[in-house]
Amino acid sequence: MPDFKFPDFPDNNKSLLRKYLTEDIFNQLAGLKTSNNFTLEKAIKSGVENPDSGVGIYAGDAESYTLFAPIFDPIIEDYHKFTASDSHNSDMKPPEAAWSNPDKEGKYILSTRIRVGRNLADMPLGPAISTAQRNEVENRASIALMNLPDELKGRYYRLSNLSDEERQKLVEDHFLFKSGDRFLESAGLNRDWPEGRGIFHNTDKTFLVWVNEEDQLRIISMQMGGDIFEVFSRLCKAVDSLSKSMSFLQSKHLGYITSCPTNLGTAMRASVHIKLPKLADRQDLFKKITDEHYLQIRGIHGEHTESAEPIFDISNKRRLGVTEVELIRGLYDGILALINKEKSF
Ligand code: ADP
Ligand code: DAR
Numbered sequence: 001m002p003d004f005k006f007p008d009f010p011d012n013n014k015s016l017l018r019k020y021l022t023e024d025i026f027n028q029l030a031g032l033k034t035s036n037n038f039t040l041e042k043a044i045k046s047g048v049e050n051p052d053s054g055v056g057i058y059a060g061d062a063e064s065y066t067l068f069a070p071i072f073d074p075i076i077e078d079y080h081k082f083t084a085s086d087s088h089n090s091d092m093k094p095p096e097a098a099w100s101n102p103d104k105e106g107k108y109i110l111s112t113r114i115r116v117g118r119n120l121a122d123m124p125l126g127p128a129i130s131t132a133q134r135n136e137v138e139n140r141a142s143i144a145l146m147n148l149p150d151e152l153k154g155r156y157y158r159l160s161n162l163s164d165e166e167r168q169k170l171v172e173d174h175f176l177f178k179s180g181d182r183f184l185e186s187a188g189l190n191r192d193w194p195e196g197r198g199i200f201h202n203t204d205k206t207f208l209v210w211v212n213e214e215d216q217l218r219i220i221s222m223q224m225g226g227d228i229f230e231v232f233s234r235l236c237k238a239v240d241s242l243s244k245s246m247s248f249l250q251s252k253h254l255g256y257i258t259s260c261p262t263n264l265g266t267a268m269r270a271s272v273h274i275k276l277p278k279l280a281d282r283q284d285l286f287k288k289i290t291d292e293h294y295l296q297i298r299g300i301h302g303e304h305t306e307s308a309e310p311i312f313d314i315s316n317k318r319r320l321g322v323t324e325v326e327l328i329r330g331l332y333d334g335i336l337a338l339i340n341k342e343k344s345f
Contacts, residue, residue: 004030004041007048017047017056020074028070034063038128043068046186055079058187058259060128062249065257076254076261080320088255088265091323092236099229099329102336103274109226109335110273110311113174114235114328117215117258117267121247125259126214127188134196137216144245145200145209152238154202156211159194174222175205177213178302189214189259207238215258215267217242226272226335232328255320265320270331271313273300276338278345280310289341293334294318314338 006026009018021044029040038060047056057075059065065072073084082088103109119125120140123133142156159167170176176199184190200209210218219242221235249257255265263269279286290297298313299305307313314335316327 004039007044009048010051013047013051013053013056015047015051015053015056016075016078017044017053017071019078021071025070029068032067034061034067034128036061036063036124036128038064038124040068040071042127042188043071045188046183049186050183053183055260055262057261058127058189059125059257059261060188060259061124062251062257064125064128065254065261072261076264076320079262080265080318082265082321084253086321087252088320089323090250090255090266091325092239093325094229094233094236095325098233099332101226102228102332103226103339106225108274108276108339108342110275111174111222111224112226112228112231112270112272113220113222114228114231114268114270115218115220116235116239116256116324117263118217118219118239118242118246118256119215119249119258121249123216123249125249125257126212126216127259131192131195134192134212138196138198138211140246141209141211141217142198142200144242147245148241149237151234152202152207152241154200154207156200156209157198159197159199170199173205174301175199175201175208177210177218181214184214187259207234209242214260215263217246228270228272228328228332228335232270232324236324263319266322266324266327267319268324268327269315269319270328271298271315272331272335273311274314274335274338275311276342277310278342279338280312282345285341286338289337290314290334293330293337295331295334 006023033039043057047053197212206223208220221231256267258267294317296315296317299307300311300313316331
């Protein structure tokens with residue numbers, strides 16, 4: 001094994017890993033490994049190999065966040081504005097009074113999607129999991145997904161049983177994860193691909209679960225239009241149901257624990273695909289509103305994509321230190337502000 005040396009980060013590496021990994025911290029952590037044999041070298045491999053990483057580090061297990069705290073804590077604090085002594089609260093009980101649709105006329109929002117990441121309490125995270133453990137996760141998930149309330153009932157499809165055409169169609173229709181993500185590849189999250197991976201969906205494809213992609217479960221509620229409240233309510237029902245047969249990895253400090261530190265806490269990303277042709281030409285105003293409401297702009301084909309037309313994926317940027325209900329409320333308010341600005345031109 002070649003010696004593991006302090007990375008020689010190129011100038012174009014702007015990751016939080018590069019910002020906070022000092023030689024002292026490196027020397028303090030380089031020889032350590034967790035009970036799952038996860039090392040600092042494995043944790044930072046993605047950020048070293050992909051200089052365009054925004055963060056650049058992944059955890060292999062819950063233990064990684066304490067054993068390698070000298071590098072994880074400053075990154076978590078910078079990204080989430082959340083200190084090592086803060087604690088996280090979860091709230092997935094939709095308020096009684098339904099919020100109205102921010103786009104009642106249906107002129108702007110094409111679709112709404114809300115997902116949470118979950119990992120099993122008695123398993124390592126994806127970067128450190130063994131082949132047998134990952135297959136056990138798939139087995140437990142496929143059994144749990146057979147016992148859902150009527151609206152959520154559906155079928156699990158192993159990725160290895162899907163033809164390339166079926167898989168590509170699901171990806172193009174925004175239902176399935178892409179394969180071959182280079183950040184995940186470097187982090188060890190694509191090992192044994194496609195073994196142990198798959199997708200569950202109900203008949204209407206309004207409820208889906210990804211198994212063993214970046215997290216062990218990505219629980220997804222989605223539908224056409226802008227009824228954010230209905231999408232959130234369905235997600236809460238699904239998570240509640242799955243929580244009855246699966247125990248998820250979480251802590252008082254970090255909330256739901258995920259392989260990427262950006263997803264800690266709620267592990268929730270709530271997004272709308274929204275047409276904003278006028279704001280597309282006023283990036284200053286567009287960014288001012290998204291910044292004010294802690295919103296992130298992505299392309300409509302997912303992370304690391306750009307939109308070819310003025311349709312954007314707008315979602316909550318925060319994950320940790322705020323509850324799920326607060327994030328949904330924040331998305332609703334931010335989307336309303338964007339629509340009102342779009343109308344004002
Ligand atoms: P994630 O949200 O799971 O972190 P991505 O941003 O890569 O990951 O999105 C995953 C998939 O979900 C992509 O195919 C993307 O097009 C789709 N998607 C995200 N938000 C929406 C939405 N509001 N409506 C329809 N599809 C969406
Ligand atoms: N490539 C990682 C991803 C950061 C957030 N996105 C996730 N977790 N899918 C980076 O450091 O940019």
